Amino acid sequence: MSPSGGERGAEVAAHSVAEAVARRSYGKLVALLAMRTRDVAAAEDALADAFAAALADWPERGCPANPEAWLMTVARRRAIDGARHRYVGDEVANQLTILADEIDEREAGALPDRRLALLFACTHPALDAGIRTPLMLQVVLGLEAKTIASAFLMSPAAMTKRLVRAKTKIREAGIPFSVPEREELPGRLAAVLEAVYAAYAEGWTDPVGGDTVRRDLAGEALFLAQLLVELLPGEPETLGLLALMLYAQARRDARRDAAGDYVPLSAQDPQTWNTPMIDTANALLRRASACNAIGRFQLEAALQSAHVYRCRTHRPNWDEIVQLYDALLAIAASPVVAVNRALALAERDGPQVALDALEPYADDPRLVDYQPYWAARADLLARAGATVEALGAYDLAIGLERDPAVRRFLQRKRIDLSSAKS
Amino acid sequence: MQYLLMIYSEENGWNQLTDSERQQGVAAYQAYTESLKKAEVLVGANRLQQTNTATTVRLVDGKPQVLDGPYSDSKEQLAGYYLIDAPNLDAAIAWAARCPGAAHGLMEVRPVWTAPYDAPSAA
Numbered sequence: 001m002s003p004s005g006g007e008r009g010a011e012v013a014a015h016s017v018a019e020a021v022a023r024r025s026y027g028k029l030v031a032l033l034a035m036r037t038r039d040v041a042a043a044e045d046a047l048a049d050a051f052a053a054a055l056a057d058w059p060e061r062g063c064p065a066n067p068e069a070w071l072m073t074v075a076r077r078r079a080i081d082g083a084r085h086r087y088v089g090d091e092v093a094n095q096l097t098i099l100a101d102e103i104d105e106r107e108a109g110a111l112p113d114r115r116l117a118l119l120f121a122c123t124h125p126a127l128d129a130g131i132r133t134p135l136m137l138q139v140v141l142g143l144e145a146k147t148i149a150s151a152f153l154m155s156p157a158a159m160t161k162r163l164v165r166a167k168t169k170i171r172e173a174g175i176p177f178s179v180p181e182r183e184e185l186p187g188r189l190a191a192v193l194e195a196v197y198a199a200y201a202e203g204w205t206d207p208v209g210g211d212t213v214r215r216d217l218a219g220e221a222l223f224l225a226q227l228l229v230e231l232l233p234g235e236p237e238t239l240g241l242l243a244l245m246l247y248a249q250a251r252r253d254a255r256r257d258a259a260g261d262y263v264p265l266s267a268q269d270p271q272t273w274n275t276p277m278i279d280t281a282n283a284l285l286r287r288a289s290a291c292n293a294i295g296r297f298q299l300e301a302a303l304q305s306a307h308v309y310r311c312r313t314h315r316p317n318w319d320e321i322v323q324l325y326d327a328l329l330a331i332a333a334s335p336v337v338a339v340n341r342a343l344a345l346a347e348r349d350g351p352q353v354a355l356d357a358l359e360p361y362a363d364d365p366r367l368v369d370y371q372p373y374w375a376a377r378a379d380l381l382a383r384a385g386a387t388v389e390a391l392g393a394y395d396l397a398i399g400l401e402r403d404p405a406v407r408r409f410l411q412r413k414r415i416d417l418s419s420a421k422s
Numbered sequence: 423m424q425y426l427l428m429i430y431s432e433e434n435g436w437n438q439l440t441d442s443e444r445q446q447g448v449a450a451y452q453a454y455t456e457s458l459k460k461a462e463v464l465v466g467a468n469r470l471q472q473t474n475t476a477t478t479v480r481l482v483d484g485k486p487q488v489l490d491g492p493y494s495d496s497k498e499q500l501a502g503y504y505l506i507d508a509p510n511l512d513a514a515i516a517w518a519a520r521c522p523g524a525a526h527g528l529m530e531v532r533p534v535w536t537a538p539y540d541a542p543s544a545a
Contacts, residue, residue, distance in 0.1 A: 126511055173533050174423045176510035 014058035018051055021067045023220070026142030029072055031114035033079055035177040038121075040139055040167045042082055043075075050075035068111060115140055116227060117177040122166075123191035124175045131166045136195035138163055141220050143202070179231070186235060189228070193241050193297060196224045200245050204252070222249065229284075239288035240298030243281040247304035250277035262409040270312045278308055296332040299324055318348035335361050339373050342380070351383040371400035375410060382417050391418060424465060424507050424534035425514040430498040431527025433472050450522040458506060463517065469502040498527055505534070 026047070033043035050071045064070040122136040137143040149159035169175065180188045203218030225242040232238045254268040285305060288298050303324050310317045325341035338361055346354035358377070367373040374397035381390035394414040401407045439447065451469075458464035473492040480487050492499060504521065508514040511531070518529040 124511075126515070174425075174508075174510045174514070176512050178510075178512070180512075 010059040010062070014055060014063060017058065017063045017067055018054045021054075021071060022051060022142060025068045025071070025111075027115045027118060027140035027220075028111060028113055029068070029075060030139055030142075031118035031177070032072065032111060033075055035114055035117065037079075037083075037171075038174065038177065039171045041164070041171075042079055044139070046075040046079035046082060047071070049078045072111060114177065115224070116179055116231065119192050119195070119224070120179055120188060121170060121175055121177045123188065123195060124170070125188070126173060126175055127166050127169060128162075129191070131162045132191045133195040133198050134159060135163060135166045136192070137199055137202070139167075140195075140224075141199055143199075147202070185232065189232065189235060189238065192228065193237055196221050196228070197241060197245070197297070199224070200248070204248060218245075218249065218252070221245065234291065236288040236291035236293050237295040237297050239284045239291075240295060240301045243284035243288065244297055244301040244304060246277045246281035246284070247301060247308065250274040250281070256405060260405060262403070262405040264409070265307060265311070268311065270308070273308070281305070294327070294331075296328065299328045299331070303328075316347070318344055322348055335364050335367050335370070335373070339367075339370075339376050343376055346380055346383070351380045354380050355384060369400055371397055374400060378410075378413075382413075387417060387420075423510065423514075424505060424536070425511075426532045426534060427504040427506060427514070427518045427521060427523075428500055428530040428532065429502045429504075429521065429523030429527055430530060431501045431523060432497055433499055433501070435526060436501075447522065447526075454521055455504075457520070458504065458517065463506045463508055465505040465507055467502070467504040470500060473499045501527065 029047055030040065030043045033046060034040045037043070053074050054067070054071060058064070058067075118140055119136060122139055123132040127135070134148045137148050138145065145160045145163060146156040148163075149156040179185075200218055200221035203221060222242075222245055225238070225245055228235075228238045229242050250273045251265070251268065254272045255263055257263050281301065282305065285298065285301050288301075303321060306317055306321050306324065309315075310321075321344045322341065325337065325344055328337050329341060338358065342354040342357045345357055355377075358373075358380075361367055361373075374393050378390050378393035378397050381387075381393055391414060394410060394417070398407055398410045398414065401410060436444070436447070455464065455467060458467075476490075476492040478489045478491065478493050501523070504517075506514065506517055508517060511533070514531050514533075518524060518531050521529055523529050
């Protein structure tokens, strides 16, 4: 029995609404379901059941007026059933019932936003530092463990295990779902900012929006950064992070030409950048620097600002950029920063100086499959005249790249290099 | 939720104190205990005798094997504990940080096992 065209249409519509709600509201619903019980895993299970119920119910009866409230009602009922089923005592079930009553009293579509409390729970100092960002990506933004694992260069099985362990600790040790007191806030904030930026970076790597898992991540991350700026208007790193993300977002579409091909920064037309976003970022960065407390995100935003200035005015400012990278390396050293610094160094002092600067990282295991490192090396080696080595580096860079447009770009550069050689 | 705040410290530190320093130490613990009582979070507390009084017992081939001394021979030893009732881990950490033990040693905070899945007490 095959479904009629109308039924199939309803199914497709229900699917796309469910997907949209999942992307937009996942963390909000998890936060509401878990804030009293602290049981993140049970909240996620209940929510998964609710999404499955939606896909069965909505095509038949049509999408509800308020899909978020519908999902919340179903998920909450599943959570109560689940709690009873696990014989965990009436208290948990009672709390979920109280929560349900509180929510039902509210206007449709006005579910309270407790994501911030959830963000701080996921980044609590009692949790292992290495798992805080992945946990936040999964719990607040709904990323799958395998996506997170690849972003953090870890096996999906190991990542899943660590996520489960962290959720158990939140539940069993009683880590609260609350925003820390003022005095504690800046210290606790660093981990939140890291996680938000990691989410943005994940979204940024999908420029054409073809990947439904990642499509809305950049927007989610921008929303979270904006929320943090509202909560902490005097915290310079929060301002710096939002500025950094806005600079990147302003150039997001300029990375592709009409044919869908990759356009590197140096070849982008500044006219196509989003000027209001850049203006907002500039203003945020000025506000941040008035606080006189430099930090990683302010420096990275300042670097973006310097790139914007150079591309718009055609005045080389590589000296300033190298200095900013030096400062960044001093407070947040990483091979990633070293690679970017080397590229700026090449513009100021030539490719050989840049290659020498990268020499200490030649055996760094973190760079073995870090694509930008091999793309940078290929470019620097080609410019230094080491054609054979450059071709080898291009092969690795091409092989490691997951974006087809960037792959084509690198392949063309490789072809140009090998034909110039012969 | 109930949390056990365990005080780990170097026993030699206490032995090397002067009498007046020891009195001060005892007074600090008394004041801390008093503040826990006032806040109605104290469930129980005890100071332990030093580890030269400790004995470990385990069954080996079904027979108890008894050994002199503590289980762990680390420098910091369990010296005492407070059992408290606190709304969440942050509150428990705040109480642990106020304990004199956090200054002369370190505190380990452990939630108490109650049910397969314990609900938070009224906050």
